[in-house]
Amino acid sequence: MTTEVAVLGAGMHPWGKWGRGFVEYGVAAARAALADAGIAWRDVGSIVGADTVRGGYPGYVAGATFAKALGWQGARVASVYAACASGAQAIGTARTQILAGMADVVLVVGADAAPKGFFRPAGGDRPDDPDWLRFRVLGATNPAYFGLYARRRMAVHGDTLDDFAQVKVKNAAAGALNPNARYRKPVAVEEVAASAVVADPLRLLDICATSDGAAALVLSSMDFARRHGAADPVRIRAVSTVTPTYPTTVLDLPDIATDSAAVVAPADGTFRASIARAAYEEAGIGPEDISLAEVYDLSTALELQWYEDLGLCGEGEGAKLLRDGVTASGGRVPVNTSGGLASFGEAVPAQAIAQVCEVTWQLRGTAGARQIEGARVGVTANQGLFGHGSSVVAVR
Amino acid sequence: MVDNWFAGEGDDFRLLGTRCAACACVFFPREDGFCRNPGCAGGELAEVPLSRRGRVWSYTDGRYRPPAPYVSDPELPWEPYTLIAVELEAERMVVLGQAVPGVAVTDLEVGMEVEVVPGVLNEDNGTTWTTWHWRPVEVGA
Numbered sequence: 001m002t003t004e005v006a007v008l009g010a011g012m013h014p015w016g017k018w019g020r021g022f023v024e025y026g027v028a029a030a031r032a033a034l035a036d037a038g039i040a041w042r043d044v045g046s047i048v049g050a051d052t053v054r055g056g057y058p059g060y061v062a063g064a065t066f067a068k069a070l071g072w073q074g075a076r077v078a079s080v081y082a083a084c085a086s087g088a089q090a091i092g093t094a095r096t097q098i099l100a101g102m103a104d105v106v107l108v109v110g111a112d113a114a115p116k117g118f119f120r121p122a123g124g125d126r127p128d129d130p131d132w133l134r135f136r137v138l139g140a141t142n143p144a145y146f147g148l149y150a151r152r153r154m155a156v157h158g159d160t161l162d163d164f165a166q167v168k169v170k171n172a173a174a175g176a177l178n179p180n181a182r183y184r185k186p187v188a189v190e191e192v193a194a195s196a197v198v199a200d201p202l203r204l205l206d207i208c209a210t211s212d213g214a215a216a217l218v219l220s221s222m223d224f225a226r227r228h229g230a231a232d233p234v235r236i237r238a239v240s241t242v243t244p245t246y247p248t249t250v251l252d253l254p255d256i257a258t259d260s261a262a263v264v265a266p267a268d269g270t271f272r273a274s275i276a277r278a279a280y281e282e283a284g285i286g287p288e289d290i291s292l293a294e295v296y297d298l299s300t301a302l303e304l305q306w307y308e309d310l311g312l313c314g315e316g317e318g319a320k321l322l323r324d325g326v327t328a329s330g331g332r333v334p335v336n337t338s339g340g341l342a343s344f345g346e347a348v349p350a351q352a353i354a355q356v357c358e359v360t361w362q363l364r365g366t367a368g369a370r371q372i373e374g375a376r377v378g379v380t381a382n383q384g385l386f387g388h389g390s391s392v393v394a395v396r
Numbered sequence: 397m398v399d400n401w402f403a404g405e406g407d408d409f410r411l412l413g414t415r416c417a418a419c420a421c422v423f424f425p426r427e428d429g430f431c432r433n434p435g436c437a438g439g440e441l442a443e444v445p446l447s448r449r450g451r452v453w454s455y456t457d458g459r460y461r462p463p464a465p466y467v468s469d470p471e472l473p474w475e476p477y478t479l480i481a482v483e484l485e486a487e488r489m490v491v492l493g494q495a496v497p498g499v500a501v502t503d504l505e506v507g508m509e510v511e512v513v514p515g516v517l518n519e520d521n522g523t524t525w526t527t528w529h530w531r532p533v534e535v536g537a
Contacts (some may be wrong), residue, residue, distance in 0.1 A: 120463035127398050132465060133425070137398065137517070137527060138494060139462035140479060147456030148481055148492075155454070155506035199456045200501045246434050247421075251453065251481050251490045260422040261488040264433055 003282075005098045006225035006233040007394065008218045009037025010357040013111070015182040015213030015344045022055045025214035026062070026111030027069045029350070033107065037218035038228070044218070045103035046076035048094045050086035050110030050349035053122065062349065066109045076103060084296065085241065085384025086110060087215070087352030088392060092239040094219045104224040110349035111214035118142065119210065119346075131254040131385070138256065142298070143207050145253050147199030150301035154201065157316035159304060161201055163323070165192035167300035168205050168342055170328050175339020177370040180354075182211050183343045192300075206300040211345030215354035234363045234396050236356070238282035242389035244271035253385055272309040275389035276381055280311075283393035287311035290333055291375040292362055294355035296382035297340040306381055307335065334372050337362060355380035356392050363396040400443070401425055402514070402528050409514050410445035411491065411528055417442060422487050446491070449533065450482040452508045453490045457501050467518045467525075480530040482510055496529040509533040 011032025013025040026049075034041055047070075049062030058065040063079040076097070082089040087110045094106035118141045126132040134140040153159040172187035187205060195204040225233045245267040247259030252271070269277070280286055287310055295306035304318030312333055313321040321327055327335040338344070338358035341351065359378030361367040375396070382390045401424075402411050413424035416431040418439025423432065424446060431438045461474045468474070478495035495504075496513060515529035 118460075118463050121465070125465070133398065134492075135462060136465040136467075138479060138492060139458055139466035139468075139477060140492065141458065141460075141462050144456055144458055144479055148454040148479070151456055151501075152454040152506065197459050199458060201456075246432060249488075249490070251492060256493075257424045257491040258489050259432070260424075262486065263419060263421045264435065 003099060004222055004235040004237050005095050006220045006222055006230060006235055007356070007360045008039060008105070008220050008225060008228065008230055008233060009033040009035070010360045011036055011216045012180045012354060012357055013214040014180045015211045015347060018212045020113065020212070022052050022059060022111040022113045022214070023065055023069050025113070025212060026066050026109045026216070029111060029214035029216035030066060030070060030107055030109045033216035033218045039105060039218055041070050042073050044075055044105050044107045046078070046094065046097050046106040048090045048106060048108050049079045050090040050108070050353065051079050051081035052112045052349045053081070054113060054115065062109070082388040082390070083385035084348055084382050085352060085388035085390035086349040087354070088239060088382070088390035089241055089388070091217065091219070091236070091353065091356060091392060092241050095236060095239055098219060098221050105218065105220045107216065107218055108353060109214070109216045110353045112347035112349055113212045114210035114345070114347055116210065130256070134254045134256055141199070142253060143199040143202060146207060146299035146302060147202050148251065149305065150202050150299060151200070153301055153304065157319065159301065159319045161193070162189060163304065163319040164202070164206050164300040165189045166322055167297065167303045168192050170322070171297060171336050171340040171342035174329055174337050174370055175343020177368070178339045178343065181339045181343040182209070182213070182345050183339070202299055202301065208298050208341035209345035211347050213344065213347035213350050213354070215350040215357050217353060217356060232396070234360045234394055236392060237395050238279045238391070238393040240275050240279035240282065240389050240391040242274055242278045243387050245274065270309065271387070271389070272305065272383060275383065275391045276310045276379070278389065279379065279391035279393050285377060285393065289377050290379050292337055292359065292372055292378050293333060293335045294338060294340070294358050294378070294380045295335055296351070297336060297342050298346070300342070303335065303340070310379065310381055329370065329372060337367065337370050337372055352380065352382055352390050355382070356394060359392070359394045363394060398425070405514070409512060410448060411512055413444050413446050414441040415444040422446070422489070424489065424491060447484045447486045449509060449511045450484040450491070452504055452506050452510060453481040453483040454506060455480045455501055455504045467520070478504070480504065480510060482530055493528050493530045496531040499532065503532065
């Protein structure tokens, strides 16, 4: 297929709370990805940085910041911001340049040094900013929204607190096997139930932490990959960066209200479902082809929602899929074999890239103790604040 | 802190949105700059009151103190607030708001009827910031 690009290299800086700057993490991940690809930094034609809003001005021009730290060598540069979808947009930008013939080899880097506790909006009095307003007017943190989704699932689909806790148990078991994960201890259902309530019905262990971390990829054209001796590389076949369709009818971050559906009828399916649908259509596959998925488990309940939005099961059947073991390691479609955000925490511009790193290693068969068998097609899914879709399909 | 999001006293208290004169789409929080309906070339946006009552779409609470710009006194122990997302039938939209003080998540159920009432967000040196709250509608006698 001419629309494919090769994943020549993948690398991470281990995630945690290291107390250092985002550039250091990004450079470490970039060097790891370059080494994995067997590519010298001087041979990279373009670098794309996923921005971090916490790194001061260098964070806003992350591509150039990483390029300078690695050593100026004249590469084309881009920096992209799309909140949690920044990493996917960086991958999308790199892929576009490769498919357009503008670059043979592109380095994609995302890194963050996240603050402790709740994410908060940028400073100042900014009543024209929906992210500022939801905090100022309502005190509505990210976990508050996750709590709303979780309670809604309990009311509409009959999900239970035990179902949510079992997601954490599953992802912690996977994360315990991942040297790049921040949390590497198995968790029992009782520990989830004993942790403090943050936003009813969700508890501390239902919600992902904030972390420092970085992830990087080296992407290339298929021709370059062949010349480079990579005859059968993992290939990216689709990158979905869609926006929602008006009117959106599911209350979502950072908005205080949904659109009104009184005049314009809503489209079939939700925004989240449209993200995966666009990726499947671009890749020419369906959910039945998926070997594994990496999804944004910002909360345990949200992971169950993604099962449905990815089409792994019908609406309201997410908890059943989990209970049946389908999404566990060894199941038909393992989800979050990396351990997910439950084990990594959020390092915003890095996490969508980290998802593709995990899929790459699984498709190569080099995922070590957490390797699943016979993976051929992997999908990632997440969503960025302010209406950014993000999904990547990779194949082997 | 935000102008013209609500108005009125007592039973006349209402959230205020805007409605596009061309396509009749309603927006809350009020959209004064442009109509967001992709099928509409844009029209005048006029103020419109929203339905007073709706049904609980979902709810949660905040057991930990939120960061600024939410205003709370760090000297006082944190008192959790309850958040309710309310579905307005006529507008077919969901509006998030705090519940009136004293309403806990254990008092709520998805589908329960609630109404909008005036509330106080915080007070400081003689300034009172007002807001809207959702209050469960009493049922039965």
